[in-house]
Amino acid sequence: MTHAEPNDIRGLPARAAALEVLTAALARRGGLDEGLSHPSMARLEPRDRAFARALAMATLRRLGPIDAALQARLKKPPPERIVNVLRLGAAQLLVLKVAPHAAVGATVDLAAAQKGGGAFKGLVNAVLRGLSREPPDLDDPVSMAPVWLFARWRAAYGEAEAQAIAGLIAAEPATDVTPKGEAGDLAAALEAEILPGGTLRVGLKGEVTGWPGFAEGRWWVQDASAAVPARLLAVGPGHTALDLCAAPGGKTLQLAAAGASVTAVDRSEARLKRVRENLARTGLSAETVAADAAAWGDRRTFDAVLLDAPCSATGTFRRHPDVLWAASPADIPKLAAVQARLLDSAAGRVKPGGRMVYCVCSLEPEEGEGQVAAFLQRRPGFALDPIGPGEGGAPEASLRPDGTLRILPHHMPGGTDGFYVARLRRHA
Numbered sequence: 001m002t003h004a005e006p007n008d009i010r011g012l013p014a015r016a017a018a019l020e021v022l023t024a025a026l027a028r029r030g031g032l033d034e035g036l037s038h039p040s041m042a043r044l045e046p047r048d049r050a051f052a053r054a055l056a057m058a059t060l061r062r063l064g065p066i067d068a069a070l071q072a073r074l075k076k077p078p079p080e081r082i083v084n085v086l087r088l089g090a091a092q093l094l095v096l097k098v099a100p101h102a103a104v105g106a107t108v109d110l111a112a113a114q115k116g117g118g119a120f121k122g123l124v125n126a127v128l129r130g131l132s133r134e135p136p137d138l139d140d141p142v143s144m145a146p147v148w149l150f151a152r153w154r155a156a157y158g159e160a161e162a163q164a165i166a167g168l169i170a171a172e173p174a175t176d177v178t179p180k181g182e183a184g185d186l187a188a189a190l191e192a193e194i195l196p197g198g199t200l201r202v203g204l205k206g207e208v209t210g211w212p213g214f215a216e217g218r219w220w221v222q223d224a225s226a227a228v229p230a231r232l233l234a235v236g237p238g239h240t241a242l243d244l245c246a247a248p249g250g251k252t253l254q255l256a257a258a259g260a261s262v263t264a265v266d267r268s269e270a271r272l273k274r275v276r277e278n279l280a281r282t283g284l285s286a287e288t289v290a291a292d293a294a295a296w297g298d299r300r301t302f303d304a305v306l307l308d309a310p311c312s313a314t315g316t317f318r319r320h321p322d323v324l325w326a327a328s329p330a331d332i333p334k335l336a337a338v339q340a341r342l343l344d345s346a347a348g349r350v351k352p353g354g355r356m357v358y359c360v361c362s363l364e365p366e367e368g369e370g371q372v373a374a375f376l377q378r379r380p381g382f383a384l385d386p387i388g389p390g391e392g393g394a395p396e397a398s399l400r401p402d403g404t405l406r407i408l409p410h411h412m413p414g415g416t417d418g419f420y421v422a423r424l425r426r427h428a
């Protein structure tokens, strides 16, 4: 458990803050991060804030089985706000193992505190007591993901793989960091395991800004599989590299740390600010440009181009379980159209003989395999530059026969983000 003695926390404010986080996370893409910085969270004592966060995350990580259990007990669904109160109550009881009298009592109070919520006190009490008496199975992988997404994963990867993916939805991920140079004594200081490729999987817990080497800029947070694409460009001093869609800058930092002369483009000025902050902290440099990568008028070409395209981000569910519930089937073709435009723009910026890496943190083939297959049809001037076994620290199981990578979350022990990665070469 990531919080202190939940049974002692009877307070309504922590539960009310968790309700804001959950509501925001389910309402829109990016809502989880907004919710976590909601004023109701900021106002809490650190211990209550940690509980509120743990409660919202536990609810999101088990939302599928919690909803199945609630549906079985609700003849007519109450208003969405009360459903969210019930979801939090179920997570307290069944996941965080808060004592039943505390979980039920606090959840009834939370329901009563909502507009018109007084009418649902009896229902909340009865449903939660029922769940406490007959706890449902919250570990069935088939109910972990939204039905439509699980069906897609089954169609793309088969039943066993789909279940292995979904089996990681409830797991709390470790934090991975990329060292700026040689890891040296960092691994020991961070109590970290060194993964293939050089990522450090940190054993420490708590606020990352307090960990050894953060203030000195010796590393940055980056999931193990997110660190693979930039390594595959194998740039060094004397090379020019373009990172389109760069913010918050994990891959820009890798390219700059490798010695390349880097240009980082992102459409969002606010997010680009984070790239600049990360560059400043790590003592690395890159040119930063706020522009739409599909329309950017710059005519330079580069030795290496990285396109980490905006996507459904379904591969990032370990840290952002909300992506599974905020996404909808209609998003996928819309995102695929954006990715195709960005790929064409990126391709025009590669020097003859140069390399391009295309990647997405999505598990959906239309955003990965399908995207690159269509690109190669459109652009005969490019060919796949097959990735070798283990190259860039990629897990062996992720290498496809055509030399592209389909990294699934269970391909690394302890889990990793899902990614699709292809390396392409422009004919000289």
Ligand SMILES: C[S@@+](CC[C@H](N)C(=O)[O-])C[C@H]1O[C@@H](n2cnc3c(N)ncnc32)[C@H](O)[C@@H]1O
Binding pocket: 226, 244, 245, 246, 247, 248, 249, 250, 251, 252, 265, 266, 267, 268, 271, 291, 292, 293, 294, 308, 309, 310, 311
């Ligand atoms: C997947 S994130 C990139 C993560 C980043 N590469 C890293 O490793 O830290 C996608 C980024 O694309 C940016 N973006 C989306 N559409 C864009 C566009 N048309 N042109 C430039 N940037 C775009 C978003 O602002 C977002 O920062």
